[in-house]
Amino acid sequence: MTLTFTIAIVLVGSALLGLIGYLLGFRRAKAAGAKGRLHSQPPQHGGYVASLAAGVPLLVGSIFGVILLFRPKSEFSAGADDVVEASSAFPMVSTIVLLVLGVIAMIWGLRRITSDFRARTAGEKIIRGTLVGSAFLSIATTVGIVASILFQAISFFRGDEAAGRPGVGVWDFLSGTIWSPEAAFLQSQGSARAGESFAEPLFGAVPIFAGTFMITTIALLLAVPIGIFAAIYLSEYASDRVRKTLKPLLELLAGIPTVVYGFFAVVTVAPLVVAFFETLGFEAVSYQNALTCGLVMGIMIIPLVSSLSDDVIRAVPNALREGSLALGTTRAETVSRVILPAALPGIVSAVLLAISRAIGETMIVVMAASLRANLTANPLEDMTTVTVRIVSALVGDKSFDSAETLSAFALGLVLFLLTLILNVAATMIIRNFRRKYAL
């Protein structure tokens, strides 16, 4: 009996118990109703008994499952499946125990049914409890993210004496200029053959940050002016009809999956960029140059910048606009001297969100940028980014606790913190903006 099968039996069994509970509760309430006036309707009684009969085994079962998962793993190797496999009686016994618990809960519920039992109120409490539970599950995602990244990252910085994996200093990581984790792989392969010397693996992330910074900057140089001017035209100049046709078109750009942008970058844009700069006389332009990634990423971000800016520009009160025009200014002067300064916080937050999006963007750079951690100021050379290194460290069959795999979590932590700060800053700025104009 496998784990999957056990879970299926418990699920089906609970559902059956629930159905039986509903029918019995309904009948009992009807019978009670014949004797005296019922406080709650029979279906509410039935629902109450059903939720007890099905809910108790499910709740106990999932709590038990979670405890099994958190059990220290050293005694058994892999996971819950092993425990189940370890003794053949275990799944059978636990299934029976759970279902018996369900029957007990059902009988207890049935005995409570009298004409003045408030089944509706009791049911409300159960529903509320379920809703609170699911809200906490949603929050658990955040805890899960933080915990999973943080623990692995700490393990990366600490190192592991037993496995012969040296730790990496936080400062070395943040300020080192050479990233060559390949040595870590050789080291773990060759640790058995003592006496041979290996190059120390180096985890200096500066070239990776530099690549991310370069590509993000190029993307923003393209996307911010185009996005803001598009937003200004759409909100201040365009007629309703033009607006209604162009806005969905921009949103279409936003709906294209990033893997498609990646294909576009590799197959179309990269050869164009290389051909263009080689005719200008530049030599040996890399097909994986940072410029291509930046340009395509810029195209991807345009709709983000333009739709957020459009929202804030339209949110500027008309009184400001009309007051300025009444003084005899041209539209351009109204926009640049009155409306843009008023909408500035909103536009700044749009740009911050665009930066956060560009830093975290993965597929375009995984496909079009290189793996080489190259510290350069020349956008025509190949560079790598944080997200590329994360993917390359985690794809493939490397052991999970090698230094290279763990380095992905350290990079992930940096990425997470960076985007979190940008997002929080953007939210705070826009909230102040909205408060100012009482939106």
Added chain:
Amino acid sequence: MAQTQEQYRARLGRRKIQEKLFRACGIGALALASMFLIYFFVTIIQRGYPAFTQAYVQAELTYNKKSSSKFGYRNAVDKELQKIVSRGVLRTIPLQMKHNPEMMDTSETKWVLATADVDQYLKGKHDQLTDAEKSTVDRLVEEGLIERKFNVPFFTNADSKLPEMAGIRVAITGTVMVLLITMAVALPIGIMTSIYLEEFAPDNKLTQVIEVNINNLAAIPSIIFGLLGLSIVINFLGVPRSSALAAGLTLGLMMLPVIIIATRAALRSVPDSIREAAYGVGASPWQVVAHHVLPLSLPGIMTGTIISMARAMGETAPLLIVGLMAYVSQPPGSILEGTTVLPAQIYMWTTDSERAYIERTAAAILILLVILLILNAGAIWLRNRTERQW
């Protein structure tokens, strides 16, 4: 300091020019953005549509002792055709003959797949045929023995190392499986969370923290969810790598905040008068929600769900990390077996050095974009049809 009328006029002229420039910048920005869009679609369509036809060659397949062996299956066709008929067709002959012994010493003439090089040559693209082979192909085309037909294998085959045999069947199956699991995870939890936050939760610090938290979760880069999936779904829960279940759980966690935000907006758009009227006739809090608020906000919730499904469908980065980048040559039998999804297939074909994959990639992209377009158009249609002013 008095200024003359000429000076005023000159300044007005300058200001009008500035105005025109400013306006031109706006138009230019929009034109550039539309140009990108048009260029983008033209390239993808241009590269993708040839993949919907594929070169077929009419060949006489002879089944005899020689062609039934594992090393001699090439001899099932004439020497001339050996470089033209796809190896994917020929290599199955020994197995077929083993299952159907009565085929021995017979022959049949039928249309079979040609190699990718022949196909690319017919489409005027880069190929690796020798000049002699090219002239053979030209002669066969003239005789009507090589033709381009609708590319059925592209839809019914799994991925293959031979470009002419590669199809998107596994990717489609995988995408459907992953999306179903994603929705099974994200939808119930997401909707229940939104109902709690919007209808039941007291307005205190804790609720505000939860709210900020969920908004931030929605803006976290998708690759971070890949890290979460790897360390929690795969390492902690022990779900097999590359499986639809691992991908679905990861994407489900990722779509949770998106669905919560959309559902809360839909719930909020139901006016309070509805709730008060329901309370007024004696409904309990849950009855107010289940009988009145939920049915009224259902179209909004569905729109949000469809849009988040479209997003989940195009997502690639977290799936690469949970191992959906595997080469899978058979449709998965269950959610625990290795599979791939459409975007991951596109990624794998793009990184393949074989040129013939490019048009298949573009064709897969076209299919993905059409599905996404239909989903989004459906959502917009639903919204327009059901939107009501209170």
